[in-house]
Amino acid sequence: MPEISYREAVRHALAEEIENDENVVILGEEVGEFNGSYKVTEGLLEKYGPKRIVDTPISEAGFIGMGVGASMLGVRPIMELMFWSFYSVAFDQILNNAANVRYMSGGLINCPIVIRGPANGGTNVGATHSHTPENVLANHPGVKVVVPSTAYDAKGLLKSAIRDNDPVMFLENTLLYGVKGEVPEDEYLIPLGQADVKREGTDLTIVTYGRCVLHSLEVAETLEKEHEISAEVVDLRSIRPLDIDTVLTSVAKTHRVLIVEEQKPFCSVATQVAYMIQSEAFDELDAPIKRLSTIDAPAIYSPPIEIEQLPNPKRILAAALEVMA
């Protein structure tokens, strides 16, 4: 199977769906002539032309709202946010209009839109550019939220997201764009709402998603080699819908849980998952559920200290050993 980067996997999904459906159009800042701020859309303008690949002004509320309106009439826009952090200036359009229009119309109107872009810290760009809003987005019934960790997942999930008739928020990661993984040449889809056990284990369940999956897999190796602890790593992949069953199956096997997220802890994804585990698998637990989040402050700029603010292999290992103590 060929190895391609996460960036290329996203691009291939976009290209395939543009070819698959004439209503699919990509809009965003610098997606065309500039070839994408992170080169995700590189070459697409040349190949598919300006009707399908549309450069927008820096005007997120305007162009995202415009995409929502166009989707009501059957266009299937894929809107690129240069950073998901910029969602705040389009908050009303995303979380009032896209999220609510089906409900408020009593089911008469659909909003088949995908909003995608990177949402991560760790790049020394300070608090304004380092938001990870998957918990905020998932707090709004009406939208779906996806956070892929690998090239394979990114491609299969994005294709499903584009074909979905509900608004899907697709959160990528600038630090994953260059990471390569095996991706089949033949077409495949991954359904939203399906977690993936990225590593099997028997002693500890690490529930995680996004870039923290890669750190957790590294830590699982260390736990095996240096501590004789067998850790299972469950990648949620999708936050809403959420595959809690795969998590509960793993918990029933290991009886100990660490949840790792690149999120501020208050009302985070881990908080929700921990609530559900204690509610539905209380008797399976041999230790309190532990949650490892970003250290609770705006994203710090200072490069070596930002690494410590985020979940990293060292912090994850320490947290895992606490759960096992």
Add this chain to the structure above:
Amino acid sequence: MSKTSTKSADTAKAAINKDLSKEEKQEFLRTMMRIRRFEERSLRAYQGKKIGGFMHAYIGQEAVAVGCCSLMGENDHAITTYRDHGHAIAVGMGMNEQMAELYGKATGCSKGKGGSMHFFAPDLNFWGGHGIVGGQIPLGTGLAYALKYKGLKGASMAFLGDGAVNQGAVHESYNLASLWKLPVVFVIENNGYSMGTSQARSSAGELSQRAAGYDMTWDACDGHDVYAVREIMDKHLTLAREKCEPSVVEVRTYRYRGHSVSDPDNTYRRKSDIEDYRKTKDPIQTFQRRLIEEGTLTEEEASTIDKAARAEADAAAEFAEASPWPTVEDIQKDVYWEVDNPSERKSTGRIFFN
């Protein structure tokens, strides 16, 4: 781009109006009366505690929605603010489903899930009904984008109030519409007050003239004359449909009631202002007088139309009263397309979290 300037001295003789049949003219009057009687009846129901939340009456502004929506063709679309009852009736929505929506009943146009501010009828090319000031304008721009993308010859009318002209989303939409030549007419229904703040205290300069900064055509007209509204809108809708040229039209109108039912309307304007307008410019009275003078309507016919409108509104209230409430089970329907279409669901996993 500049201000357009071809308003007729007698708007009845404008090209779009001069060949109107007696029936068509009476239909404009009937629709305006139906809006007014529907709203008067719904205000009574509100006072009787049959209706909750906010309700923003359109009374006084009827000629705007009726004039604009009377021009809609197969590929023309409309989207508006929370003051949406008038547009809903003007595009052809029935009183029953609207009144039932106000009552919060399952038979309402949004199954009791939207309320007064959120009426929709996509089958009639009416896309709401939006609660956040200016928030619907990017959506209206998107309707125009979709028309152009699909190669359909039509136009989007994106209605906003005078209070919305200072919202960023409106300006962003102006820019996108002009930049990409989208077939949209931004219709500012200027009723003089953004809630309780007069135009003079909230907005610098001429409202429609701001279009010039975005290289768009703009114009303004009286909103109490349905003929004038039709004349100016025909011109701008034609620009949109034929040339994909967006524009901004300011329609100067007036509302008789407070901003919403929660506004006692005794702080920011004089009662005599409202009375003066009602006596001299009321869109229904002036149009009725005009039709009678033209000889296309008799006093008796006017009375019949009015009685029928009142009876229709009363019947709608009875329909709403007799209709069932939505159920607690209905709360989680119409949230996700996939959940409502389980045989076609592709995703797995839990989607609700109670």
